[in-house]
Amino acid sequence: MGYRGSGTTVRQYVHPWRNATPPTPAPTRPPTVRQATSWFLRNPANLDPDEHHRLQVLTTACPQLAALHERVHQFAEMMTHRRGQNLETWMNAVLNDDLPELRSFVTGLRRDQDAVTAGLTLPYSSGPVEGHVNRTKMLKRQMYGRANPDLLRKRILLTD
Numbered sequence: 001m002g003y004r005g006s007g008t009t010v011r012q013y014v015h016p017w018r019n020a021t022p023p024t025p026a027p028t029r030p031p032t033v034r035q036a037t038s039w040f041l042r043n044p045a046n047l048d049p050d051e052h053h054r055l056q057v058l059t060t061a062c063p064q065l066a067a068l069h070e071r072v073h074q075f076a077e078m079m080t081h082r083r084g085q086n087l088e089t090w091m092n093a094v095l096n097d098d099l100p101e102l103r104s105f106v107t108g109l110r111r112d113q114d115a116v117t118a119g120l121t122l123p124y125s126s127g128p129v130e131g132h133v134n135r136t137k138m139l140k141r142q143m144y145g146r147a148n149p150d151l152l153r154k155r156i157l158l159t160d
Contacts, residue, residue, distance in 0.1 A: 031058065036058060039055040039058075067097050068101070068102065084116075084118065139156055140152060
């Protein structure tokens with residue numbers, strides 16, 4: 001009737017019914033690292049119910065993941081609500097936890113803590129500057145090997 005699979009596959013599938021026991025559904029696969037990372041880093045309000053349930057199962061099964069999820073959520077709240085004054089408290093809490101990945105992150109934050117605190121507190125953004133840098137690099141890539149730097153300079157200055 002158009003089935004292109006092998007007879008062996010059909011026999012293996014039908015075999016449990018011959019013994020009067022229907023086949024059991026395949027066990028659910030554990031989430032991939034990419035899926036779990038996505039659940040941790042996204043806003044909980046943006047998770048669908050299945051993802052939210054699987055995240056709860058994951059954090060219930062492993063206390064370290066539950067602590068990691070909590071610390072990541074706290075840092076995200078600090079970023080979105082510009083609460084840089086809470087950074088020191090958050091870093092001390094991370095250092096008290098048994099989370100080596102976040103400890104190395106905190107070590108990096110401590111290298112330039114004043115700048116990180118300012119970035120988490122002040123409303124300024126480097127977005128427009130980054131946009132201009134991106135546009136300049138794009139123009140430079142387009143012009144590679146075509147003309148001298150004078151023409152590149154003109155294109156950059158006159159593309160507004």
